[in-house]
Amino acid sequence: MARIRYREIGSSTGFSALLAVLALFILGGLASAWYMEHHGHIVTGMNNLVVWGMPHVFAVFLIVTASGVLNVASIGTVFGRTPYKPMARLSGLLAIAFLVGGLAVLVLDLGRPDRLIVAMTTYNFKSIFAWNIFLYVGFLIVVAAYLFVQMERTMSGYTRAVGWFAFVWRLVLTTGTGSIFGWLVARQAYDAAVMAPLFIAMSFSFGLAAFLLIILAVCRVEGRDLGDGILTRLGRLLGVFAAAVLYFTSVQHLTNLYAAEHAGVERFILFEGGIYTLLFWGVQVILGGLVPIALLYAPELSAVRLRVALASALVIIGGLAQIYVIIIGGQAYPLVLFPGMDVQSSANDGAVTSYAPSLPEVALGLGGVALALAIAVIGLKILRFLPVSLADEIVDPAHAQTSGAGA
Amino acid sequence: MTRRMEFHVPQHEKRGFEAAGVDRRDLLRGLVAGAGLTLASGVTLYAVGGVAEARAPGDPVSPEVRWGMLIDVNKCPDGCKACVTACSKENGWAETGSSLTDAQWIRKVEVTDPRTKTSRALPVMCQHCAEPPCVDVCPTGASFKRDDGIVLVDKHTCIGCRYCMMACPYNARSFIHEPLSDQKPHAPRGKGTVESCTLCVHRVDEGRSPACVEACHADGGGAMLFGDLNDPDSEISKRIAEYATQQIRGDLGTDPGVHYQNL
Amino acid sequence: MPGPFSRAGVLAALIALLLACAWPGAAHADPAQSAQTARALVPSPQKGKGDACVADTDFMRRYHMTVLNHQRDDTVHNGIRTKQFSLKECIACHAVQGEDARPVSIESPKHFCRTCHDYAAVKIDCFECHASRPESNKAAQLPTGHGDGAVSALSRYLKGKGQ
Structure with a gap:
């Protein structure tokens, strides 16, 4: 295999324009955070029952995706698939970028963001949230080390060991993120062990989709080759991951449907929940699951590039919908204070809580996405994360020849 | 001091009359019962007989005690909100009409059986669980359980993440959505932190009953009883031993300190 | 070392500046004066x-x-x-x-x-x-x-x- 050459991305007006747009979104996010902090959360759509809103949808999406974009690096290092190795650096960079973006949203939504230092110094180790703080910060350090051993030639002997460590770490991290919901006994929609594997499948799927969209965009803008062979393989993998998400989702709901206790919340999400039902079936399952799988496994439809791009975008949209349904839908459904009884009170007990995302919440979430992308773009600009060419004959000469012969 | 003399409480009594040992308590019971002759019925003994031991202001709370409450739903009239009003007044929170974002430390919940259409109303507040989920999930340890069983938020370490509100099975906690000023000196509360019923910890530390309990006896149906669940001789323990009582979502194993009778 | 400012000059200026800064402090150290002088300052x-x-x-x-x-x-x-x-x-x-x-x-x-x-x-x-x-x-x-x-x-x- 030819030695892979890496190069920073070039300067162009497009680059500056992109950064300017991202900066605008970041500023919008910061302004929203200030606005929410100054007036209190009264200016958001969140309330005492839907306590986590749009910022958390974005934050959880970004954090889950951060773990997932490391897929490509893991496949290369841990599972020894050589063709994926040239993309491992970008994979690591994106993992850091998405996690920072997600954490920024999470932190800026706190009621007292000024007390971040308290969160970093005072721990209750019985809380999965406290563990997650370590898992997130640790993830940043581990992935930074992973990048370092990949990019520093004298350290390349450690790549496999560090890669393994990062792989295990990200599985634990996503388990932790899923368990934020899985370990909540109070709410009907949560309290399920399947949340952890479901979140791992989600991270694989959303992360690979985000990675594919970004590498497609960067290679196109930069005019760098990206082989159809490697794209096809990554696309098929995305199809498998999207199917895994559907599988765990069906396990989650079938288990609940079997228990009469959970019939109420299932009826709400699956049939009578209005926007949540629509998002679940329409966006999460069909648009974000079945359609991309069909696209990725139907080679005659159109060029692989278009199919992969479209499928990735759909997986991400479906992913946001899925997290919205899990987080917001799960909270909108009332707590069961008195099983089997009709309940009502001045605090909205027994009734579905309405929630409408407010502009500052959405802006804060988008600010986090923009921050993640800005970190990625700046990283690509100042360090050599991306190979000059990802053409099939360079990254995977053996496979390129056989497939060429076959065609 | 003169008030003490009126009640003939010995000088060495540190914590007021109800913080007394058994003998003294009996003495006081007599005194208050005597005073009760001039009162309306149903307002006497509730404040007495719960406290297991005296505690000076400088002593820490004792794990020997577990504060709890017993609410007799039969005595809780539909439409009566004496406890809610008293709590709001005592702790300085108010309903502004936006029920979803208002603080509601205590609320009346109407429970209707869909089959028989019979309905009851009962006050629900922080249940002061022995195994509180809010305490388990709090990342900074701001949610905590005092040694005497009172579950509180240390607002100095609360970062406003609201995970405790996700975890509470009782919808008992509120997030302060707006800036506040002129809070009650004994009930600090501020924007961006989570709060809930404190069991009127400032009153309990003085040897008094929570405001809701007092108001329930003065203006309501006398449904609420406050006391030490760990003291087998306390009124509350005796009643829990004698009558079938329930805890809300007892199936969750959180062992709430608030018990309900005739639910 | 030749330059626009001599070392001694710079030192003198620094000391003067320090004294100037210290002056109100010195004034309110005297309790008799503090009531008037320091009213606006401390x-x-x-x-x-x-x-x-x-x-x-x-x-x-x-x-x-x-x-x-x-x-x-x-x-x-x-x-x-x-x-x-x-x-x-x-x-x-x-x-x-x-x-x-x-x-x-x-x-x-x-x-x-x-x-x-x-x-x-x-x-x-x-x-x-x-x-x-x-x-x-x-x-x-x-x-x-x-x-x-x-x-x-x-x-x-x-x-x-x-x-």
């Missing part, structure tokens, strides 16, 4: 009620947050409600009357805490949650002695019932 918080603070003024100046924080943890977690370093007591004792005959809140620059904190440019977080002034009707008249809280409460209650 804070002069209003005295609290009673004869003396709960500890030496110098100690309180330096360590008030240390003792308050210590007391805060004791009170919140252990229910220890001694009065010496209780924020509530500080606020009650150091209340400054405003023009409406009510104690001023932290909104007013005359508030005891603000007089120094504004000067030192140190942000106070306490009053995001804590009351910055005593309760309007009660705190002034009612010396709520610890230990007789229950008695006074019951007595109030009984009186109320008797009417």
Whole structure:
């Protein structure tokens, strides 16, 4: 295999324009955070029952995706698939970028963001949230080390060991993120062990989709080759991951449907929940699951590039919908204070809580996405994360020849 | 001091009359019962007989005690909100009409059986669980359980993440959505932190009953009883031993300190 | 080393600058003058009620947050409600009357805490949650002695019932 050459991305007006747009979104996010902090959360759509809103949808999406974009690096290092190795650096960079973006949203939504230092110094180790703080910060350090051993030639002997460590770490991290919901006994929609594997499948799927969209965009803008062979393989993998998400989702709901206790919340999400039902079936399952799988496994439809791009975008949209349904839908459904009884009170007990995302919440979430992308773009600009060419004959000469012969 | 003399409480009594040992308590019971002759019925003994031991202001709370409450739903009239009003007044929170974002430390919940259409109303507040989920999930340890069983938020370490509100099975906690000023000196509360019923910890530390309990006896149906669940001789323990009582979502194993009778 | 400024010149200028900065400090070190000279320059918080603070003024100046924080943890977690370093007591004792005959809140620059904190440019977080002034009707008249809280409460209650 030819030695892979890496190069920073070039300067162009497009680059500056992109950064300017991202900066605008970041500023919008910061302004929203200030606005929410100054007036209190009264200016958001969140309330005492839907306590986590749009910022958390974005934050959880970004954090889950951060773990997932490391897929490509893991496949290369841990599972020894050589063709994926040239993309491992970008994979690591994106993992850091998405996690920072997600954490920024999470932190800026706190009621007292000024007390971040308290969160970093005072721990209750019985809380999965406290563990997650370590898992997130640790993830940043581990992935930074992973990048370092990949990019520093004298350290390349450690790549496999560090890669393994990062792989295990990200599985634990996503388990932790899923368990934020899985370990909540109070709410009907949560309290399920399947949340952890479901979140791992989600991270694989959303992360690979985000990675594919970004590498497609960067290679196109930069005019760098990206082989159809490697794209096809990554696309098929995305199809498998999207199917895994559907599988765990069906396990989650079938288990609940079997228990009469959970019939109420299932009826709400699956049939009578209005926007949540629509998002679940329409966006999460069909648009974000079945359609991309069909696209990725139907080679005659159109060029692989278009199919992969479209499928990735759909997986991400479906992913946001899925997290919205899990987080917001799960909270909108009332707590069961008195099983089997009709309940009502001045605090909205027994009734579905309405929630409408407010502009500052959405802006804060988008600010986090923009921050993640800005970190990625700046990283690509100042360090050599991306190979000059990802053409099939360079990254995977053996496979390129056989497939060429076959065609 | 003169008030003490009126009640003939010995000088060495540190914590007021109800913080007394058994003998003294009996003495006081007599005194208050005597005073009760001039009162309306149903307002006497509730404040007495719960406290297991005296505690000076400088002593820490004792794990020997577990504060709890017993609410007799039969005595809780539909439409009566004496406890809610008293709590709001005592702790300085108010309903502004936006029920979803208002603080509601205590609320009346109407429970209707869909089959028989019979309905009851009962006050629900922080249940002061022995195994509180809010305490388990709090990342900074701001949610905590005092040694005497009172579950509180240390607002100095609360970062406003609201995970405790996700975890509470009782919808008992509120997030302060707006800036506040002129809070009650004994009930600090501020924007961006989570709060809930404190069991009127400032009153309990003085040897008094929570405001809701007092108001329930003065203006309501006398449904609420406050006391030490760990003291087998306390009124509350005796009643829990004698009558079938329930805890809300007892199936969750959180062992709430608030018990309900005739639910 | 040749240059536009000689070393001696720079030194002299520095010393002059230091002296100039130190001058108001030197002025208010003299108690006789401090009342007039320092009025605008250093804070002069209003005295609290009673004869003396709960500890030496110098100690309180330096360590008030240390003792308050210590007391805060004791009170919140252990229910220890001694009065010496209780924020509530500080606020009650150091209340400054405003023009409406009510104690001023932290909104007013005359508030005891603000007089120094504004000067030192140190942000106070306490009053995001804590009351910055005593309760309007009660705190002034009612010396709520610890230990007789229950008695006074019951007595109030009984009186109320008797009417």
